[in-house]
Amino acid sequence: MNETNRISRARFSRMLLCAIVFSSLAACGGAEGTSGSPDQESIGLRGALEFTLVPEAPIIQGENDLRLTLHDAATGKVIEGASIQVTAIMPAMGHEAAGVLAIEEAGDGAYAVRGLALSMPGRWDVHVKVEHQGTTDEVHFYYDVP
Numbered sequence: 529m530n531e532t533n534r535i536s537r538a539r540f541s542r543m544l545l546c547a548i549v550f551s552s553l554a555a556c557g558g559a560e561g562t563s564g565s566p567d568q569e570s571i572g573l574r575g576a577l578e579f580t581l582v583p584e585a586p587i588i589q590g591e592n593d594l595r596l597t598l599h600d601a602a603t604g605k606v607i608e609g610a611s612i613q614v615t616a617i618m619p620a621m622g623h624e625a626a627g628v629l630a631i632e633e634a635g636d637g638a639y640a641v642r643g644l645a646l647s648m649p650g651r652w653d654v655h656v657k658v659e660h661q662g663t664t665d666e667v668h669f670y671y672d673v674p
């Protein structure tokens with residue numbers, strides 16, 4: 529098999545996977561980039577930290593548990609002992625989520641976010657704010673509740 533065939537096969541596989549993963553969602557790599565993807569990774573708005581947010585199970589209406597991992601964006605080192613706030617709003621309706629029950633440090637830059645209560649189907653804007661040794665950064669991740 530020549531190089532061109534291998535590349536196009538790989539690209540087709542990715543597209544197919546994307547179509548399967550996102551089949552129940554409106555967008556596949558749309559304007560908001562990672563919108564709706566179960567595992568989301570982004571550099572914060574201030575460029576200081578890298579945020580990874582992974583739901584423990586598919587996002588549902590009701591309480592959700594997620595795992596947040598923090599790295600220094602410049603050095604790649606894990607961020608331990610951070611103080612973290614997680615809030616969510618439903619932009620289309622202008623209301624907040626009920627809140628988060630608990631955020632617990634799990635070691636190696638990971639934090640368990642438990643009981644993020646998304647009360648309605650639709651798109652939620654999950655806002656993560658972190659303070660660590662005088663550095664603050666924040667990020668927005670978007671989730672679609674079916």
Ligand SMILES: [Cu+2]
Binds near residue numbers: 618621623648650
């Ligand atoms: Cu709503």
